[in-house]
Amino acid sequence: MTALYLLDLVLVPAILLAACTAVGTRDRFAAVVSFIVYGLLLAIAWVRLGAVDVALAEAAIGAGLTGVLLLGALARMGRRADEAAAAGPPGRTLRLGAAALGAAVAAGIAAAVLALPEPAPQLSGAVAEALPALGLGNPVTGVLLAFRGYDTLLEAVVLLLALLGIWSLAPDPAWGGLPGLRHRARPEGVLAWLGRLLPPVGIVVGLYVFWVGADRPGGAFQAGTILAAVWILAVMSALVEPPAVRSLALRLALVAGPALFLAVGFAGLGLAGAFLGYPAAAGWAKPLILLVEAGLTLSIAATLALLVAGTPERAAG
Structure with missing residues (x-):
């Protein structure tokens, strides 16, 4: 068992935990911080998958800049956020409806991914052939x-x-x-x-x-x-x-x-x-x-x- 394998064993549940915390917590500040952590963990996951460009974009934009925007929005909400929190959580029907909608979307995406043929269609070969004409590496x-x-x-x-x-x-x-x-x-x-x-x-x-x-x-x-x-x-x-x-x-x-x-x-x-x-x-x-x-x-x-x-x-x- 290599160190990278151990990293993967820790990284995957950490990503799921950060995502669930960002969605499930009632504390808005904790939700924003969890979202930032989620983005940084995703960046590490993209590095492990060999997609360094995506990892850079995720860390810089998905976690960094978006996190700053969310913190700024939270600060501007001010008293309105406190008033909304004092009004109590949403009703049971609304929460069940949101959960059902999220589960349906997740199931649809999973079905679409599983329905892809093996091997999946791709254009990487065509890109590799045309890339030298552009002078790019x-x-x-x-x-x-x-x-x-x-x-x-x-x-x-x-x-x-x-x-x-x-x-x-x-x-x-x-x-x-x-x-x-x-x-x-x-x-x-x-x-x-x-x-x-x-x-x-x-x-x-x-x-x-x-x-x-x-x-x-x-x-x-x-x-x-x-x-x-x-x-x-x-x-x-x-x-x-x-x-x-x-x-x-x-x-x-x-x-x-x-x-x-x-x-x-x-x-x-x-x-x-x-x-x-x-x-x-x-x-x-x-x-x-x-x-x-x-x-x-x-x-x-x-x-x-x-x-x-x-x-x-x-x-x-």
């Missing part, structure tokens, strides 16, 4: 930016639409101002110290994850999340103020990724004969993909950071 990047480019483009647009939805909740007097509340931190405190120490390291790591994503695990979404976390830490440390929503530079950063993606996509109509196609000429595909990835990294970092910051709430000073 990471098949995940090839799928996301070339073979499944439509989905990735729409994901970037959906993130931007989510941010616009949050901004639309801002009160009229605060529109165009600074997002979120003003943060304060003691200059000699731990938070301010971390805010000065970690951002330079985080920026280097984020840029590295972006650059190696073409050939190794990494890419725009993982790098963008790391850079967003760096910015969030700097804001929480009261070292910088978030930019005003009306800032032209901010808006250009938000649309840079989708705009570059669309521009390369339309260029593909003339160069490759298909929307989001890449020219067959040797050496052209990889630079274009890196250009799109650079724009997406910037836009994803700005969008995720502003999603955490929330609605404009104060006038720009």
Whole structure:
């Protein structure tokens, strides 16, 4: 029995326990913390399955950034959460209905998975054959930016639409101002110290994850999340103020990724004969993909950071 086998024996029940705690507890804070732990454990599970790209995304977005969003939402609920808790738990009928619906969905997914033929249909062979033409070493990047480019483009647009939805909740007097509340931190405190120490390291790591994503695990979404976390830490440390929503530079950063993606996509109509196609000429595909990835990294970092910051709430000073 190897150490990795023992790790698996501990990891699987730990994931189930964290999931059940996140769903079953009545303490909202405990539920959010359990969800964050669940995401981190899932990231370890993805590493054990050999899907390092998915593990990076799960740890950075599924556990880290989503956890921060949930904690922020919990803090904003404030008294309303206490009033809802005082009203008592939902009725027995509602709980049984929710349990039955969840069980039905789980059974349907299990039936669909078990009905797959053996071996399961896959396109990994076709991807491996076409990957050298793109000049990429990471098949995940090839799928996301070339073979499944439509989905990735729409994901970037959906993130931007989510941010616009949050901004639309801002009160009229605060529109165009600074997002979120003003943060304060003691200059000699731990938070301010971390805010000065970690951002330079985080920026280097984020840029590295972006650059190696073409050939190794990494890419725009993982790098963008790391850079967003760096910015969030700097804001929480009261070292910088978030930019005003009306800032032209901010808006250009938000649309840079989708705009570059669309521009390369339309260029593909003339160069490759298909929307989001890449020219067959040797050496052209990889630079274009890196250009799109650079724009997406910037836009994803700005969008995720502003999603955490929330609605404009104060006038720009």
